[in-house]
Amino acid sequence: MASTELRRSPHCDERPDGAKVSLLVIHAISLPPGEFGGPWIDALFMGTLDPEAHPYFREIAGLKVSAHFVIPRDGSLIQYVPCEKRAWHAGASTWKGCERCNDFSIGVELEGADDVPFAEPQYEALVQLVKDLETRHGKLDLAGHSDVAPGRKTDPGPWFDWARFRAAVT
Numbered sequence: 001m002a003s004t005e006l007r008r009s010p011h012c013d014e015r016p017d018g019a020k021v022s023l024l025v026i027h028a029i030s031l032p033p034g035e036f037g038g039p040w041i042d043a044l045f046m047g048t049l050d051p052e053a054h055p056y057f058r059e060i061a062g063l064k065v066s067a068h069f070v071i072p073r074d075g076s077l078i079q080y081v082p083c084e085k086r087a088w089h090a091g092a093s094t095w096k097g098c099e100r101c102n103d104f105s106i107g108v109e110l111e112g113a114d115d116v117p118f119a120e121p122q123y124e125a126l127v128q129l130v131k132d133l134e135t136r137h138g139k140l141d142l143a144g145h146s147d148v149a150p151g152r153k154t155d156p157g158p159w160f161d162w163a164r165f166r167a168a169v170t
Contacts, residue, residue, distance in 0.1 A: 009080040011066035023105035028112040028155035067107035075121025093148040114157035127168040
């Protein structure tokens with residue numbers, strides 16, 4: 001894997017006994033919504049988000065959420081949760097008839113939003129990450145948050161180029 005900055009989110013726990021990683025869930029996140037850069041995604045995943053720093057943060061401060069990886073707009077890679085642990089990213093979710101997707105998935109957050117294209121370096125980093133993860137876990141199903149939580153979530157949104165991404169990882 002390319003150089004990865006390691007952070008350790010407190011928002012994770014052990015996977016259930018016998019759980020095998022078989023799914024990668026792609027998300028999009030921006031904090032505040034529609035704004036990129038800044039320390040806010042990190043603060044959310046580390047449990048240190050200041051509810052007074054922005055009006056939106058009052059709604060989400062105190063949430064205990066995380067992802068295994070975050071890929072900012074510049075294509076760098078930050079790991080918040082070791083892959084053998086369960087990150088808290090998918091919430092109420094179902095994939096191929098199995099509920100609780102966090103039990104058997106790896107969550108990747110792309111810094112982005114539903115109304116803007118993702119950056120070229122993000123695709124490059126995501127493709128390399130998937131290839132690296134598949135060498136350790138075998139072929140993974142690839143889904144968006146909207147696929148595992150339809151009606152509740154929309155990310156990674158209409159600007160994520162699934163055809164391009166799937167072609168690059170096969």
